[in-house]
Amino acid sequence: MTPSNSAARSRLYALECTEEFHRLERQASLKEYSFQEDLDDLPALTETSRAASFLDAGCGSGQGTHALSRIFPSQKIVGFDQSALRIEQARKAYPHDRIEFRVCDVLKEFPNSTDRYQGIFSRFVLQHIEQNQQLEFVRKLVNRLDAGGWLRVVDCDGLLINLSPFPEDLRESTQKIISEVGVDFLAGRKIPTFFQEAGLNQITCKVVPLVFFGENMRSEIEMMRERFRLSRPRLIETLGGAEAFETYVNSYLEAMAAPGSVVVYNKFIVTGVK
Numbered sequence: 001m002t003p004s005n006s007a008a009r010s011r012l013y014a015l016e017c018t019e020e021f022h023r024l025e026r027q028a029s030l031k032e033y034s035f036q037e038d039l040d041d042l043p044a045l046t047e048t049s050r051a052a053s054f055l056d057a058g059c060g061s062g063q064g065t066h067a068l069s070r071i072f073p074s075q076k077i078v079g080f081d082q083s084a085l086r087i088e089q090a091r092k093a094y095p096h097d098r099i100e101f102r103v104c105d106v107l108k109e110f111p112n113s114t115d116r117y118q119g120i121f122s123r124f125v126l127q128h129i130e131q132n133q134q135l136e137f138v139r140k141l142v143n144r145l146d147a148g149g150w151l152r153v154v155d156c157d158g159l160l161i162n163l164s165p166f167p168e169d170l171r172e173s174t175q176k177i178i179s180e181v182g183v184d185f186l187a188g189r190k191i192p193t194f195f196q197e198a199g200l201n202q203i204t205c206k207v208v209p210l211v212f213f214g215e216n217m218r219s220e221i222e223m224m225r226e227r228f229r230l231s232r233p234r235l236i237e238t239l240g241g242a243e244a245f246e247t248y249v250n251s252y253l254e255a256m257a258a259p260g261s262v263v264v265y266n267k268f269i270v271t272g273v274k
């Protein structure tokens with residue numbers, strides 16, 4: 001991959017398209033991916049004045065932003081996403097007088113540079129940030145926190161990789177996807193170090209294994225099918241054509257469906273205070 005290619009890719013979310021809204025909504029409706037566990041203990045962290053505001057950075061469909069508005073029932077909640085399409089869909093799906101959805105790339109300048117937040121939540125976003133920009137991503141969020149405010153970043157670790165048994169004939173193509181597609185499949189484990197380097201205090205790291213086996217493997221196979229389908233253009237480019245893409249996806253999903261197959265992701269829920 002040439003450097004110019006790499007730079008162009010870093011600006012694009014691998015699954016960007018209209019249907020991604022519906023995939024995110026389906027994903028969040030599954031027990032393993034529900035927002036509840038990721039948000040549950042936030043009120044205990046926060047002495048909240050009515051004037052405080054909270055940010056969902058990389059809000060996607062807006063469901064997490066809406067969940068935050070329930071946890072903080074009289075505060076302003078802001079949802080940022082770099083995708084104008086996602087923000088338009090989130091506004092339609094979750095209209096609310098206390099929620100503001102804005103198009104914003106966290107790696108660029110925040111729209112109102114004086115805005116500060118009492119808490120910032122960001123889920124499943126870091127893995128889509130180029131590895132050499134991930135610390136900067138965390139630092140940009142920390143810069144927007146009030147003193148005493150919290151940052152919580154949640155991300156999965158092991159997607160695509162942690163399928164067992166892993167088909168030998170897919171190893172080479174999988175390695176290509178890992179190195180070229182612009183998603184960091186091991187982002188979760190890096191969050192505590194980024195928090196440390198960004199100067200946060202009271203860092204806690206909860207790791208929740210998401211285990212798919214038997215009954216719940218079916219829903220994860222459908223999720224994987226959707227992830228592959230929506231990132232088709234990027235994967236075709238990486239794997240060298242439509243046929244190679246179809247072969248890869250079919251073999252991968254077959255391996256997931258084989259009796260006894262297990263998929264495990266580790267969900268890192270990392271919190272720090274400024």
Ligand SMILES: C[S@@+](CC[C@H](N)C(=O)[O-])C[C@H]1O[C@@H](n2cnc3c(N)ncnc32)[C@H](O)[C@@H]1O
Pocket residue numbers: 013024028057058059060061064080081082083086104105106107122123124125128129
């Ligand atoms: C996998 S989705 C997660 C959405 C939501 N947080 C959730 O948990 O369902 C990742 C989202 O991050 C957004 N995103 C990626 N990079 C971003 C950036 N630099 N600034 C703002 N949003 C970003 C994408 O557009 C996408 O909507």
